Amino acid sequence: MKLRILSLAAVVFLILSCQGQNTKLVQTVDVNTFAEKLKSNEKPQLLDVRTPEEYSGEHIENATNVNWNSPDFAAKASRFDKTKPVFVYCKVGGRSAQAADKLAELGFKEIYNLEGGIMKWNASGKAQKTDKIIGICDQEYNELIQSSPKVMVDFNAKWCAPCQKMKPYIVKMQEELKDKIKIVQLDADENKTIVNQLELQGLPVIIIYENGKEVWRNLGYISEEDLRKHL
Numbered sequence: 001m002k003l004r005i006l007s008l009a010a011v012v013f014l015i016l017s018c019q020g021q022n023t024k025l026v027q028t029v030d031v032n033t034f035a036e037k038l039k040s041n042e043k044p045q046l047l048d049v050r051t052p053e054e055y056s057g058e059h060i061e062n063a064t065n066v067n068w069n070s071p072d073f074a075a076k077a078s079r080f081d082k083t084k085p086v087f088v089y090c091k092v093g094g095r096s097a098q099a100a101d102k103l104a105e106l107g108f109k110e111i112y113n114l115e116g117g118i119m120k121w122n123a124s125g126k127a128q129k130t131d132k133i134i135g136i137c138d139q140e141y142n143e144l145i146q147s148s149p150k151v152m153v154d155f156n157a158k159w160c161a162p163c164q165k166m167k168p169y170i171v172k173m174q175e176e177l178k179d180k181i182k183i184v185q186l187d188a189d190e191n192k193t194i195v196n197q198l199e200l201q202g203l204p205v206i207i208i209y210e211n212g213k214e215v216w217r218n219l220g221y222i223s224e225e226d227l228r229k230h231l
Helices: 002-025 031-040 052-057 073-077 094-106 117-123 138-145 161-176 192-197 224-229
Strands: 026-029 045-048 086-089 111-114 150-156 182-187 205-210 213-219
Touching: 026 031, 026 094, 031 086, 031 111, 031 117, 073 094, 086 094, 086 117, 094 111, 111 117, 117 192, 138 150, 138 192, 150 161, 161 182, 161 224
Parallel strands: 026 111, 045 086, 086 111, 150 182
Antiparallel strands: 150 205, 205 213
């Protein structure tokens, strides 16, 4: 019995030690700190851990795509210098947090994870300037939110689990409430121009307009019952 207790204590100690070590190695930092750290490192090791499709659509300058969802993530990540700082980001911070922990397991000593991902990076004004319009432009968006006395816009994405969880009841509400409010769904990845102009920092985002003026906004998952209270 005593031997069993000692063995259990040893396992718990090892787990806690590993967790503590990873916490020290991985630092989740805000946009400004992330940008400053990048600037202070010559040729920083910057990893975009999203899919190749997401990366080709937009990415932080000089980032290398190492897809977290790919089975060869560890092999590709191990090619980087483990003795130098490594920077990781994704869309909103979830995948990069997992990737950062994996990098710690692989032996990287200094890891910076971008809090809020590239969405917060773009919302902070640090996105690369481009004249290319992706999706709906600001003029079309203004026409949309003034096309009915009351309009609800749901910004979502296919990869966003909370968005997909909300989608069935939002589709149902589009039909049920069509005489009271116009409900529009916009894919954030297909409408990056207006997403950046509205400085959206995460998904899902629901915005309600009355006579073209924003009256309510929600970031993150919201239940059907709570959403109906605002409609």
